[in-house]
Amino acid sequence: MKVEQIYTGCLAQGAYYIVSGNEAAIIDPLREVTPYLERLEKDGVTLKYIFETHFHADFVSGHLDLSKKTGAPIVYGPTAEPDFEAIIAEDNQVFNIGDITIKVLHTPGHTMESSTFLLTDETGTETAIFTGDTLFLGDVGRPDLAQKATNLTQEDLAGILYESLQNKIMPLDDSITVYPAHGAGSACGKNMQKETVDTLGNQKKTNYALNQPDKESFIREVLDGLTAPPKYFGMNVALNKNGYESIDHVMSKGLNPIDPADLEAIAEDTGALILDTRSQGEFHKGFIPNSINIGLKGDFAPWVGNMIVDVQHPIILVVEQGSEQEAITRLSRVGFDNVLGYLQGGFEAWKNSGNEIDEIRRISPAEFAEQFSTDAKVIDVRKLTEYSAEHVENAYNKPLDNISDWAGTIDSSEHFFIHCAGGYRSMIAASILNARGIRNFTEIEGGYNGIKKTEKIPTTSFVCQSKVL
Known part of the structure; x- marks a missing residue:
């Protein structure tokens, strides 16, 4: 058996690649699926299942593209209602992958379909849990995101999350490894530890949310200090639940070089935002008037989501030459698929063409x-x-x-x-x-x-x- 955590720092997100025998499972894949396909080919295994812990709000999952390219079914926990074909598992339903099993534990609270996946190894030993946004290291998933969809208050959802943790997670053995969907820096929680893997026993000792004396204290502490969720979260949930464009089409459309002479006309005709992804140090010295700077070398995608919000808004990129594909990929991770193209030759081409430039003091x-x-x-x-x-x-x-x-x-x-x-x-x-x-x-x-x-x-x-x- 092999369990690989594929961690993406800019999103503080963990996807999981699991192999046993000649079969594999992937949990919470990112939007770009090529790395998973390459792993499957290298290991000579067949992808049997794609597990989704819940409808993610902070990123667009790669479940649909991965399923289309491999034929593997998508699995959600109880109560999930996606607008595409998927297996909606029952609580405690078991899935076989090679010589191991994954049991679905329904753990609502962060969202009502949220589920934890319990892995049992070849010897029959319960080895790990993939907790999604139910349990983080040092924290639990914020219980205020699903209010509108459920007609429940955040207090109601926090209470449901408490019951899930007490009844499904806490009784498990201390030796079990906890693999969460997110780490420090994610907006899905407020107090996450910097580590990305831990034992359940240590979390029982150190996680403030697991050490509350009763449900009322848990609700109060979990809700205390919560800031408003990023405004793009709801749009990402919709994409994950309703479907989205193929990543291949998004890349093909976005990798469109735009001549400096045509950029202003295209921006004016389409209402496109000119997004400059160069470093802050380069941007302030000179940039296209009215362009917005969000540096690629940083928490790029989450800040794009926070600042632009509307995932359908057309975007024209200004990038360091050679980073066009990276910028489009990272935008797609949070659902910003409407990239019209990028400035050919970068800012230097704009400047050398004699166009107007602006500066920041x-x-x-x-x-x-x-x-x-x-x-x-x-x-x-x-x-x-x-x-x-x-x-x-x-x-x-x-x-x-x-x-x-x-x-x-x-x-x-x-x-x-x-x-x-x-x-x-x-x-x-x-x-x-x-x-x-x-x-x-x-x-x-x-x-x-x-x-x-x-x-x-x-x-x-x-x-x-x-x-x-």
Whole structure:
């Protein structure tokens, strides 16, 4: 038997590839299926089942393309109602893969179809659980995403999740390995550990959610500190449940070079967003007017989802040459399939063609320290938990996630400084503000991490973030 965790850092997502004998199973595959097909061919095995722990909200699964290319059926837990052919398993139903078995444990709460898959090895020993978003390391799945679909409150769903954990997970042996669908950085939970694999016994000791004295305490603690889910989550659920375009078609359509002379006309005719995926350091020096910067080298796909929201919105890419396919692939992982093409020759081709360019005013932390005064207006776009832990004295906290809400409140007559932790998020914010005609600001390179090192800017005392959740 072989169990391989295929972890994708930018989504903090774990897919699983399991082989026994000449058969295989894959759990929660990513959108691009070629890596799985290559593994199957290399191992000389047949894909027997594709298991889905639930209808994912934070990414588009590859279940449909993988099923079409291999003929393997898709398996969901009880109550799932997909708009395509699938096996809807019963609670405790067992599936054979080679010499091992996978039992479906219905564990509703995160969503009502959520299920955990219990693996029993060749010796008959219960070895591992694939918990999806039911149980994370250090946390559990947020119980507020399925309210609209179920007519249940988040308190109701949290209570259901408590029963699932107590009745289906906690009785299992401590030696069992826990393989969750997500790790630290995912918006599907709030307090995940940085590790991606653990024993159930250790989770029983260290996971705050598994150590509550009763259901009421569990509900209160799990719901405490939950921020609003990203706005694109509902659209990803719909794609996973209703179906989507083949990844092959998405790639073919997106890998369309657009001449610099044609870009503006295409953008105007289609209403396309010009998405510049270059690094923050390159973007601020020069970019196509009104383009938005979300760097490919970072949490690219989740921030695209947070900032653009509408997965159907047409997009034209500006990328470093050679990274076109990577950008389109990562966009497709969160359902942004309407890429019209990419700027041929990259930004240099645009610049060399004599087209208009724009810039963002950026200064170093040392320059900020020289320009700083007690009446300077500073906007910190980090999350509230980061800001609460430590920040520049008298700075305003305006999280990037909510920029659509606060951008309109900016006083255009008053200069302000803007920063995040390291520059990635503040450049996203700067590009959005700039595209909206707000230009009375200076962005700080290196963010708060750089500001703190100057030791010249007054900051608040550090508070452990776990205490401000």
